Amino acid sequence: MTFSASAGATALNPEGNGCVHDVPWVVHRLAGHMAHLLAISPDVPLADALAESITRTCAAHEDTCDLSNPDSPSSTVTMLRRRSDVLDYLVLGDSPLLVSRSGKIEPILDERMANLDDYSYDAVMAVQNTPDGYYVASTMPEAAYQAVSGSIPVEGVDAAALLTDGASRLVDAFRLMSWEELFCLLSKEGPASLIARTRKVETDGVTASDGRKRKHHDDATAVLVEFVP
Template sequence: MRIETATAPGTPGAPNEDFVAAAMPAGGHGGALVLLDGVTPPPDNGNCVHSVAWFTARLGGKLLELSVSRPDLTLAECLSAAIGVTADAHRSTCDLSHPLTPQATVVTVRWDGRELEHLVLSDSALLLEDPDGQVTAVLDDRIDRLRAAGRRVAPLRNLPGGFFTAAADPSVSAKAVTGRTPLTALRAVAALSDGAARGVEVFGVDDWTATMSLLRKVGPEALLTRVRAAEDADPDGTAVPRGKPYDDATAVLLEL
């Protein structure tokens, strides 16, 4: 089994608000990986004294711990518990009711000797490759559907009919895209923050199959280099309009 990760801030020297980690218990046949993409905060930081990087590290670390130590819980239940613990860690100092209190997208997978369980919340991506090289993208496409319908996305964050992120409400875990796949049906798995998925979703220079092929052949660092090259070719976002000219980018590859 091979696990390889790469992550980089959108701006050199700036805090990287993504989080990625994996764990494989000693002597076991299973493990878990977690990737969070922190949401860039407003100027008032959502009335929170903590940074987004603090939040993603707390939430991601707890989610990974529970995913490994509590196989009796589903990943959605692990996420719900992790959100609750993280909220309690700053409930007394921060306004968790603020709509932009620190929050993140989530991709997590957990595997044992038989199957792989997955969870995706918001706009990060999970790629599943079968033994024949066919790639399936597991996406929470609520934001894309809202934009396609001409809706303003920002006011619909964590509201009915909108889209959902992991913030301070444990119940959002029920909105995640979840599933299970037999290990015999998988050759590799990849998780990408939306910054690492820009070659497909923003610039349109790749597809998911090409992205997985690049990851398997030369690794996540090469994917981030490719994304940065596309951003460098349009540094002001003129040719390809986007929310941020450069974005934090994280990719993780799991070969089974």
């Protein structure tokens, strides 16, 4: 059983990124390839599945697009898989995974994007998919092996949440609540309520307080997984 959340990373210069496809095109293919690989090989390491998915996605447009362009369409990826008594996870980019173990929330985060010194276009492009910056799923399969990944016992885990960065903004961008409060909202009221609350904050003009220039609205997906004893 595998759950995943992917969020396309907005191209900073879409008119000159060398690709004739938009971000959703890349996200859909990445997700489709990962679903196929994990279905036919349920024990394959998550990083291997992601690396192969990036390779296959690149092959689908290497003849039409300049894949050497650093601003080629990209995506964050978050995956959670249950194998018997183990949970495997992978987080690449700023799409958080929250695990609730006996009521205690354990965030699993890739915070490299949040810790850049300079968010100008040239500076971001210079460190994308490099040890000095951050990693996303784009045109470099090796990025999959730089994800935050591992395995934890399923015992004691009662629920988990996979969030794109657009659904985690109340915590990491606006700083209006904690991860525990966000998870409580998600558990009690559901993903639609979390996203509606986020949209209201955005519409009300609340400014992000994390020091980054952010879009007024961002794609938001939230997946809540509950484990039955």
